Amino acid sequence: MTAPEAPGRWPFLGHTPALLRRRFAFTDSLHEHGEIVKLHLGPMPAYFVTSPRLAHEVLVTAGPKFRKGVMFDKFKPFVGNGLVLSNGDFHRRQRRLMQPAFHRDRLAAYAETMRRAATELGDSWRPGEVRPLDEDLQGLAVTIVGEALFHTEIGKQAVDEARRSIYLIIQQGMIRALSPKFVENLPVPGNRRFDEAIERMRGIVVDVIRDWRTESVDHGDLLSTLLLAGMTDEQARDEVLTLLTAGIETTALALAWTFHELGRHADVEARVHAEVDEVLGGRPVTVDDLPRLTYVRQVVDEVLRCYPLWMLMRRTLEEVDLGGTRIPAGAEVIVSPHALHHDPASFPDPDRFDPGRWEPERAARLPKGAFIPFGAGNRQCIGNRFAQNEIVITVATVAARWRLVPLPGRPVRVKFTSAAYPDSLPMTAVPRHQ
Known part of the structure; x- marks a missing residue:
């Protein structure tokens, strides 16, 4: 069977906010044309998978028949051959070596x-102060991942460099991935800043690794786990850069959108506060509390549903039969978490923010592949539990002390790269207990 063609050509290249908004609307509507729709990414044909059933097949059951796609190839020169970008036996070996770090x-x-960093952030706020919350939470995410990676004195310099450079690397890197090859060679300020940031981050990570080698002591951090597992300096460098780029954006955005949605929905906010007060009773949150913060996790899952990655790309290693459609070897296949998470067949009234979707009985009825905020299968994000814990711990720590109130008359607009960013998120910090 031949996949139907999408109406018109998809303007894959280019990255203005208006164009990216149109792409979200376009990809979210493709399920109307079938489970697989053939697109053209500029001159390149690709197959867009629209159903949870076939998304699960691509990512899980037929996962060994695929490798990472063209977008990921374009990131390799910048961040190396880390876990997100590697393939085959090398990927499986690296994943096994890294698994103990997430035990x-x-x-x-x-x-x-996580708790300490979130507490320090809350301590820095003053009653009635308007905070640039998106910037605060970006800094928090860098601090948490950086401190989990590096526990040495020189590691603190790496964390400082990550605060300076990592968001530039993430956002400019996505622009490069969506653009023709010649764009990265243009003598424009964005390219220059990106190249300089990459060189700084590589340099400081290499310095941290060399410093660790002089002592070879397990500091209880992620870097120690990688090096004690037998990784070379180059492999460890690539994995650290990958963890920094992949481990920061998702959590920072999820936290920003969580507090945005709490500020918009007083009933949801009240339930979060009531649960936090009941579970914690005024003491700091611990990892043992996480299973009892059930409504907080429902809120987080709904945020991850509403604001996920735009798309994942895979390339077929051989001819693959997907739902009766023959996909040739070497073809690009696209799975869009955003489209799947906004499919009304799985999530009725998908634009409504509803944490009740994640009550156990309702969530159990979802088909496999309908909810993939961290991917799925053997390529699922290795740090997904780390990220989920970070989000819930931060929400509980902040919500125990503060309400974050939107500014009247200041609508929050969305800008898109690989995911949805708030253009700015000013919120007023109001103490819950005077």
Whole structure:
């Protein structure tokens, strides 16, 4: 069977906010044309998978028949061959070596770092102060991932460099991935800033690794786990850069949108506050509290549904039969978490913010592949539990002390790169307990 063609050509290249908004609307509507729709990314044909059933097949059941797609190839020269970008036997080996870094005992230790960093952020606010919340939470995400990675003195310099450079690398890197090859060679300020930021980050990470080699001591951080597992300096560098770029954006955005939605929905905010007060009773949150913060996690899951990545790309290693459609070897296949998360067949009234969707009985009825905020299968984000814990711990820590109130008459607009960013998120910090 031949996949139907999408109406018109998809303008894959270019990245103005208006164009990207149109792309979201376009991709979210493709399910109306079938489970697989053939597109053209500029001159390149691709197959867009629109159903949870086939998304699950691409990412999980037929996962070994695919490798990462063209967008990921374009990132390799910048951040190396880390876990997000590598393929095949090398990817499987690296994932096994990294798995101990995300063991339950390690996650419990990271949870204390998360709580402390979130507490320090709350301590820095003053009653009635208008905070640039998106910037605050970006800084928090860098602090948490950076401190989990590096526990040495020189590691603090790496965290400082990450605060300076990592968001520039993420956003400019996505622009490069969506643009023709010649664009990265243009002598424009964005390219120059990106190249300089990459060189600075590589340099400081290499310095941290060399410093660690002089002692070879397990500091209880992620870098120690990588190096003690036998990775070369180059492999460890690539994995650190990957963890920094992949481990910061999702959590910072999820936290920003969580507090935005709490500010918009007084009933949801009240339930979050009531649950936090009941579970914590005025004491700091611990990792053992997370299973009891059930409504907070429902809110977080709904945020992850509403504001996910735009798309994942895979390339077929051989001819693949997807739902009766023959996909040739070497073809690009697209799965869009955003489109799947806004499919009314899985999520009725998908534009409505409704944490009740994640009550256990309702969530259990979702088809496999309908909700993939961290991907799925053997390429699922290795740090997904780290990220979920970070978001819930931060929300509980902040909500125990503060309400964050939107500014009247200041609508929050969305800008798009690989995911939805708030253009700015000013909110007033109001103490819950005077």
